[in-house]
Structures are given as C-alpha cells and as structure tokens.
Amino acid sequence: MKKVVSYMMSFVLILSIFLNAAPCVNAAQTELKALPEVGQVVAGFKVQEVEDMELIDSKTVLFEHEKTGAKLIFIQNKDTNRAFDISFKTPAFNDTGVNHVLEHITVSGSQKYPMKNVLFTILNQTYSTFINAFTAQNFTTYPVSSLSEDQLLKLAEVYLDCVYYPSVYNDKNIFKREAWRYEMADNKAELNISGTVYNEMKGALGNISTAAAYNDLKTLFPNSTQSTISGGDPDKVKDLTYEDVIKTHDTYYHPSNSLMVLYGNVDYQRFLKMIDESYLSKYNKKDIKIEKLKLEPFNKTIEKTFKYPVAVGTNTQNASQIDYCFPIKNMSDEDLLGIAVLGELFGSETSALKQEFRDKKLGGDILINFNTGLSIPVLTFSVQNTDESKKADIKALVDKYLNSIVKSGFKSADVDAVLAGEIRGLSNITETPNLGVNLSTQVGSFWANFDSLIFTII
Incomplete structure (x- = not known):
C-alpha cells in the first residue's frame, strides 16, 4: 500500500x-x-x-x-x-x-x-x-x-x-522580561513577580476548564511529556533559569x-x-x-480530584467540573475519523445522551471533545457547573451510551447526516481564509x- x-x-x-x-x-x-x-x-x-x-x-x-x-x-x-x-x-x-x-x-x-x-x-x-x-x-x-x-x-x-x-x-x-522577574513599583512597595509568560499563564489557568484539561493529561499520562503544562505553571515558571x-x-x-x-x-x-x-x-x-510516549493500559478506571482555588466567599455550589476521559491508542485513521463522528453525534444538542443529561439535572452542560493534537489522542466528556456528588451518575450515563453504541451502533441516518454536513463543508473548503x-x-x-x-x- x-x-x-x-x-x-x-x-x-x-x-x-x-x-x-x-x-x-x-x-x-x-x-x-x-x-x-x-x-x-x-x-x-x-x-x-x-x-x-x-x-x-x-x-x-x-x-x-x-x-x-x-x-x-x-x-x-x-x-x-x-x-x-x-x-x-x-x-x-x-x-x-x-x-x-x-x-x-x-x-x-x-x-x-x-x-x-x-x-x-x-x-x-x-x-x-x-x-x-x-x-x-x-x-x-x-x-x-x-x-x-x-x-x-x-x-x-x-x-x-x-x-x-x-x-x-x-x-x-x-529572558527576564518574557519569563519572570522580581519587581517593585517603588522602594516602599511589596516585592512582586512578573513576566509575560508568567502573567499569561496565571490568566490561562484562572479558567477552570483550562486547568481541568491539564489535570486530565497529568492523570492519563503521568511522568511523561504529555502530562506537562506546555504553557507553564506560574508556580513553576519562576524555577526556570x-x-x-x-x-x-x-x-x-x-x-x-x-x-x-x-x-x-x-x-x-x-x-x-x-x-x-x-x-x-x-x-x-x-x-x-x-x-x-508509552502508555500502559489501565486495569481499572483511574479517579483523581484536584482542588481549584477561588476567592474567599465564593459560592462553590455546582461550580465543579468533572471530566471523563479515554486515551485513544493504536487506532487506524479510519477509526479516528469514526471517533470524531461519535463526538459530533453525542455532542449534538438533540442527542439522547444530552437529553437524558438535562432530564437528570447532572450539571450545566456536557461537552464532548476529541483532542487529536497529542501523541495519544484523548476523547473527553466534560461536565461543567456540576457537583462532585454527581460523578457516579455522570460516569454511568456516559458508559450507558458508549455501551449502547458498541452493541447497536448509531442509526445510519444520523451518521449519514453528519457525514453529509462535513462533505458540504469540504466542498466549500476553497472559500474560507x-x-x-x-x-x-x-x-x-x-x-x-x-x-x-x-x-x-x-
């Protein structure tokens, strides 16, 4: 071939x-x-x-x-x-x-x-x-x-x-300007740390979804280059020389x-x-x-909880994020495209998964992301504005629909509709910037x- x-x-x-x-x-x-x-x-x-x-x-x-x-x-x-x-x-x-x-x-x-x-x-x-x-x-x-x-x-x-x-x-x-440095506004001011990347990543990791994405990788691929925060953790940026x-x-x-x-x-x-x-x-x-990167198969589901800092007095009820992740290893190109279609179908606002998610009031929303920009791609079901007590129900819901797909697959008409939409997009590919x-x-x-x-x- x-x-x-x-x-x-x-x-x-x-x-x-x-x-x-x-x-x-x-x-x-x-x-x-x-x-x-x-x-x-x-x-x-x-x-x-x-x-x-x-x-x-x-x-x-x-x-x-x-x-x-x-x-x-x-x-x-x-x-x-x-x-x-x-x-x-x-x-x-x-x-x-x-x-x-x-x-x-x-x-x-x-x-x-x-x-x-x-x-x-x-x-x-x-x-x-x-x-x-x-x-x-x-x-x-x-x-x-x-x-x-x-x-x-x-x-x-x-x-x-x-x-x-x-x-x-x-x-x-x-280096001092772009990475990090100590600075004082005047001789009476407190000593602060600043720097372009240091400040940029403080802002980036101030978003719970960004922080969760990095924590997902640390859980899935411990002690590997795929588990690091590529942009830099502000607490660790200041260790850089x-x-x-x-x-x-x-x-x-x-x-x-x-x-x-x-x-x-x-x-x-x-x-x-x-x-x-x-x-x-x-x-x-x-x-x-x-x-x-080498990934050893998990013998069981790995579960970890990470604390996310918030300001004193913040209402943390239903403010958590729960991610359910699957590393996609040893897949053919055709299989990867199949996973992408799966993500489109599950992620549709009219999908049975989303409808049941809303009916059970498991969180604000469930998003499906397929990250292929990694050595080992990752499929993630991410539930936002939820509570830690709902994690078992969220896992059970996702497992239910994944098992259903393994058993029965998607309806041909639904798959055809997604593929038709993508083909229409391809036909206009020469029109976009x-x-x-x-x-x-x-x-x-x-x-x-x-x-x-x-x-x-x-």
Missing part, C-alpha cells in the same frame, strides 16, 4: 473539518512554476516525493535538505494568500514552560533583526495576512502569510533568523529537528535558495533524540506527535 504525504495532509484536512478548524484556497488564474522530479536537487534540497492533492487542487513536493536532514513540504496551488511555517519538536519535561518562554523569546528579536517585538512590528508594518507563534504539547510552530510573494520571502527570512539566532544569547534581560532556555534552544532549535511548509503560488526556488544559503548551509546534520496557515500548523502537529510524515492509507 503506497504511503504519501499528500494523503496525510488530506486526512489532516478532513479531520480538521470535524474539529472546526476549516481552512481555504483563493484561486487566481495564474501560471504555476514547473515542479522538480523525484531525486532532483534544488538549492541543497533533494526531492523525495511529488504527488497530487486533489482535495484542494494542489500538488505537493516533499524536500529533504541533504546537509542537515531538514524537511520542507511545498504545497503548490493558485492561492495568492501564500504561507510559510517552520516547526520544531519541543518536548516539555516539566511545568516550567520553557518552550513557551522560548517561543516568546525567539520573536523578541534576532542578531540580524534586533526588534523588541517581531510579531507586532511585522503585523503593523508589512503586507502580512497572518503572523503568530504557538507552543503545543510536543511542538512549537511559527506561521506567517502574505498576499505578496516578495514580502513572504522577507518574512520567512525574519522568522528563520529569529528561531536560529535569537537576541537572547546577547541580552539576558529578554536563563541557562535552561539556552540549553533548550541549543538542543531542539536545529534544522535536523525542523519541518518547514511552503504554501501557495510561489517561486519555490527563491525560498529554497534563501533557506539554504542564509541558514541551513551553516549547520551539519545532528541526531536529536525525542522521547516517545488562511488554508496555508491552518494546514501548515496541523501538518506540523502530526509530524511532531507521530514522528513521521507517512500515514497508512485505509
């Missing part, structure tokens, strides 16, 4: 529709540059694969940089909203948020571009249509897009300079640990030439070990989580 990158990205697109992350092509009637053949070398990049991606009327080329092993996928089509993205596998071994801090630091200027805030500068002074950076559980990614090819080429260079040569090596104050950040950058921000995606109607040769001559040619191939950015970051997630660009075709 042939395995191709084009299939992998088609699967990503279809799955993203189920997860409400739909992307898009803005077709322009222009000529596309001829693509190279398998085995051909372009600016130090050897062509590994050339395929069609009919879902979005595109062709894909998988390049590998000969000197460093860096991967680059070119998705060629007539979209003039062109995009570039670079991702690195960045496992987190603790809750200090080192990868999140490093993400902030890399966009705080570089040797060639010593800007205080690269994102704001680019956003306000260029023709970019999107610019940002994201840290997830297992990878960090830097997407940018523009309607101008010349502008995108420059923006790609800025990003590459930032990720490979960040200013923090010469300015420790960037400048040396930790430099070591992490030196270890993981290397071309051999990178995946780039170039998207749209662009002269790919210009980009490959810039990437090779200005950056990758200065590196040699490096063997970077990334811990692979930012396909290049959405597709690039999701491809980066698959690459980081599954350690491969190859996925089995069912």
